[in-house]
Amino acid sequence: MRSLRKRKLFAALLLVGFTVTLVSTAGLVMLHDEILKDSFERHDLAIQSWVHSFTGPTLTELMRGLSWIGSPYALVPIVTLAAGLMWWLKRRDDAILVAAAALGGVALDEVMKLHFKRLRPDVPWALVHEHSFSFPSGHSVLAIVMYGIIVYKAEGRLPGMWAKTALTIGAMMMVAGIGVSRVYLGAHFPSDVAGGYFAGAVWLAAVIGSDQWIAKHSQ
Numbered sequence: 577m578r579s580l581r582k583r584k585l586f587a588a589l590l591l592v593g594f595t596v597t598l599v600s601t602a603g604l605v606m607l608h609d610e611i612l613k614d615s616f617e618r619h620d621l622a623i624q625s626w627v628h629s630f631t632g633p634t635l636t637e638l639m640r641g642l643s644w645i646g647s648p649y650a651l652v653p654i655v656t657l658a659a660g661l662m663w664w665l666k667r668r669d670d671a672i673l674v675a676a677a678a679l680g681g682v683a684l685d686e687v688m689k690l691h692f693k694r695l696r697p698d699v700p701w702a703l704v705h706e707h708s709f710s711f712p713s714g715h716s717v718l719a720i721v722m723y724g725i726i727v728y729k730a731e732g733r734l735p736g737m738w739a740k741t742a743l744t745i746g747a748m749m750m751v752a753g754i755g756v757s758r759v760y761l762g763a764h765f766p767s768d769v770a771g772g773y774f775a776g777a778v779w780l781a782a783v784i785g786s787d788q789w790i791a792k793h794s795q
Contacts, residue, residue: 621697623766627759628701636703639757643704646715646754651678651722669790674725677783681721684779685714685772694768702762713764716772717779719754723747724780728787 644650655678662671694711708714727747734740755769 620765620767624697624699624759624762627756627766628699628762631701631760635760639760640703642750642753642757643715643761643763645750646719646757651718655722670729673729673783673787677721677725677780678718680779680783681718681776682714684775685712685717688712688771688775689714697762697765699762704761704763706763710764711768712771712775713755713758713768714772715758715764716751716755716769717776719751720773720776721780721783723751724776725783728784 655674659671659675662668662674689709689711692711693709696706696708696710724747727744730743731740734743751773755773758764758769759766
C-alpha cells in the first residue's frame with residue numbers, strides 16, 4: 577500500500593515537474609526568436625558548414641552510429657528492456673523512474689516541435705532526411721535525459737571515485753557525440769541541439785528532483 581502511494585505521489589510530482597519544464601522552456605521562445613534573425617542564422621549555418629567540413633567515410637559511419645544510438649529505434653527497446661528488467665528484479669520505483677523520464681522526454685520534444693514548427697536544414701549535402709520539425713533536437717533531449725538517469729541511478733552503486741568519474745565522462749561524451757552527429761549529418765542546426773540539451777536538462781532536473789523528494793519524505 578505504501579509503495580502504491582509512493583508511485584501515485586511520484587506521478588503527481590512528475591506532472592508538476594512536466595508543467596514546470598514547459599514553463600521554464602518558455603525561455604526557448606526568446607532563443608527561437610533570436611534564431612530567426614539573419615545574423616544568428618548565419619552563425620548557425622557557419623557552424624554547421626564547419627562541422628560538415630570534416631566529412632569523411634570513417635567519420636560518417638561513426639556519426640551514423642551515434643545518431644542511431646540516440647534514435648527511437650535504439651532507445652525504445654533499450655528503455656523497455658531496462659524498465660522491464662528492473663520491474664522483474666523488484667526495483668519497481670526505478671523502473672517507473674526510467675519509463676517516466678523517457679516518456680516525458682518524448683512528450684516534451686513533440687510538444688515543443690509542434691509549437692516552434694521550425695523546418696529542417698535545407699542543405700544539399702545532408703546525409704539523412706527527416707520530415708518532422710527541427711527545433712529542438714529530440715535526439716539531444718533524450719540523450720541528456722537517459723544518460724543523465726543512468727549516471728544518477730548507477731553512480732551510487734559503483735565502487736570508488738574513478739569508476740564514477742569514468743561513468744560521468746563516458747555519458748557526457750555520448751551526449752555530446754549524439755548532438756554533434758545530428759549537425760554533421762545535416763538533420764539539425766546547432767541551435768536545435770543546444771535547445772534540446774536545455775529542454776532535456778530541465779526535464780532531467782524535474783525527474784531527479786521528484787525522485788529525491790519522494791526518497792526524503794518516505795523515510
